[in-house]
Amino acid sequence: MPLTKLAPVMVITAASLGLSGCATKQFVREQVAVVNARVDTLEQRVGANEAATREAQSAAQAAGTAAQNNGQRIDQLNARVDGLEQRMNKPKRARN
Amino acid sequence: MIALALVLAAAATAPAQDAAASRTAPARSPVAERVAAWIARSGDNHGHPYIIVDKPAARVFLFDAAGRQLRDGPVLIGRALGDEATPAIGRKSLAEIGPAEKTTPAGRFMARFGRAVGKPVLWVDYATSVALHTIPPANKEHRRARMASPTIADNRITFGCINVPDDFYQRGVRPLFRKDGGYVYVLPDEQPLERVFPLLALQGPPAPPELAPPELAGSPR
Numbered sequence: 554m555p556l557t558k559l560a561p562v563m564v565i566t567a568a569s570l571g572l573s574g575c576a577t578k579q580f581v582r583e584q585v586a587v588v589n590a591r592v593d594t595l596e597q598r599v600g601a602n603e604a605a606t607r608e609a610q611s612a613a614q615a616a617g618t619a620a621q622n623n624g625q626r627i628d629q630l631n632a633r634v635d636g637l638e639q640r641m642n643k644p645k646r647a648r649n
Numbered sequence: 650m651i652a653l654a655l656v657l658a659a660a661a662t663a664p665a666q667d668a669a670a671s672r673t674a675p676a677r678s679p680v681a682e683r684v685a686a687w688i689a690r691s692g693d694n695h696g697h698p699y700i701i702v703d704k705p706a707a708r709v710f711l712f713d714a715a716g717r718q719l720r721d722g723p724v725l726i727g728r729a730l731g732d733e734a735t736p737a738i739g740r741k742s743l744a745e746i747g748p749a750e751k752t753t754p755a756g757r758f759m760a761r762f763g764r765a766v767g768k769p770v771l772w773v774d775y776a777t778s779v780a781l782h783t784i785p786p787a788n789k790e791h792r793r794a795r796m797a798s799p800t801i802a803d804n805r806i807t808f809g810c811i812n813v814p815d816d817f818y819q820r821g822v823r824p825l826f827r828k829d830g831g832y833v834y835v836l837p838d839e840q841p842l843e844r845v846f847p848l849l850a851l852q853g854p855p856a857p858p859e860l861a862p863p864e865l866a867g868s869p870r
Contacts, residue, residue, distance in 0.1 A: 617851040624848075625695050628759035632830065635775040639764050646766040647780035648727075648751075648809035649743065649788075 677721075678706045680836055687849050688834070689716035693757075698831040700760075700781070700822070702726070702811055704753060704838050707804035709813055711821045714831075720821040723796050725784065725804050725812035727753035732837040732845065734777035734809070743808055751808050754779060755837035755845045761830035771826055773811065773833045781811040781833065783818045811835075 639645070677685060681703040688694055688701075694714065701710045702724060709724040729748060732755035738746065754777060763772045770780035784792045792812060795803045811833075813822065825831060834846070843850040 613851060617848055621691070621693065621848060624757075632759055632761055635761070635763065635772065638775065644764045644766050645739070645775070645778060646743065647770050647772075647782065648738075648746070648778045649785050649807055 677701075677708075677710065678703055680842060681706065681708070681710065683842070684834055684836060684846065684849065685710070685712070685716075685718070687846070687852050688712075688832075690852065691848065693848065694832050697829065698825040700831070700833045702753070702833065702835045704755070704836050705801075707801045709811070709817065711817065711825070713825065719825075720817050722814045722817045723804060725792055725796055725807050727751045727807055727809040728805050730805075730838050732756075732840045734774070734779070738809075739776050739778045746808055753807070753809050753811060753835060755835045755840060757846060758833045758835070759830060760826065760833045762827060771822060771830075771833075773835070777809070779809050779811070781813060781818075781822065783815050784812045 676682075681701055684701055688699060694712075694716070696714050698714050699712050701712070703709070704726050707724055707726065709722055710718055711720040712718050728751040731749075731752035734752060734754040735750045738750055741750075754774060756774075758773045758779075760771050760773045760781065762769050763775065765772070765780060767785075770782045773779045773781050784796065790806050792806060795806055796812070796814065836842070837845045
């Protein structure tokens with residue numbers, strides 16, 4: 554193919570490559586901005602979740618302490634009931 | 650020369666002493682270790698002495714109120730595998746208890762000395778008639794031989810009570826529990842540990858086991 558016929562093709566190709574290069578940079582900037590925004594949102598959510606987890610942990614600890622105290626009261630009551638039952642009834646046989 | 654002989658003699662007896670020590674004080678199982686650590690850390694014993702009965706390992710461990718392990722020994726437990734007690738089993742006579750009912754229930758119990766037919770016992774769960782005591786003198790199951798044997802399976806023989814060695818009971822349990830009682834933690838056969846001891850879950854999962862140094866891993870002993 555003669556060089557004169559190839560020239561327009563080469564010009565168009567070069568122009569399109571140049572244009573696409575500019576468009577790619579812009580595209581990358583936009584995409585990075587989108588990703589940055591999502592990262593910021595996720596960081597905020599992670600922070601909120603951490604705070605909620607800490608609150609839940611301290612609530613669970615408090616509930617555990619309360620359960621322990623209640624358990625101790627139940628133990629004392631059980632012991633009193635067992636003691637009364639032993640006094641009122643004949644001695645019981647253990648399961649050996 | 651004399652010093653050298655003494656050093657050699659000491660070196661020769663050291664392994665024997667180590668072996669004897671390991672016989673008298675075997676390590677707690679990982680589960681028993683976890684429960685012991687939880688009780689000590691959380692103060693779940695509320696200033697009372699306590700006992701851990703490791704059913705799967707057929708071992709029993711006695712702790713003072715401060716969480717120091719004082720004694721350990723073999724234990725005889727209920728013949729049947731299981732962690733629950735059948736309803737109203739406490740009102741049945743020994744003859745009425747079926748084979749599958751002969752379980753030692755798992756859980757955390759406030760135990761106190763109390764009256765029983767024969768002699769006073771440490772009641773672990775009065776409602777289901779589970780007590781901790783020495784081996785009954787009249788038994789046809791060769792319980793002393795079972796307790797003395799190194800195997801675990803033959804330690805499952807009782808109707809649900811917990812039989813401990815005489816010395817463990819007379820010199821360990823009796824003086825510690827006589828006044829105000831204490832806690833008995835019976836580890837489960839089948840149920841998850843956190844279901845039997847719900848407060849244990851608050852302490853988080855157990856720490857992963859430490860890895861052996863690479864040069865020791867797999868080396869012949």
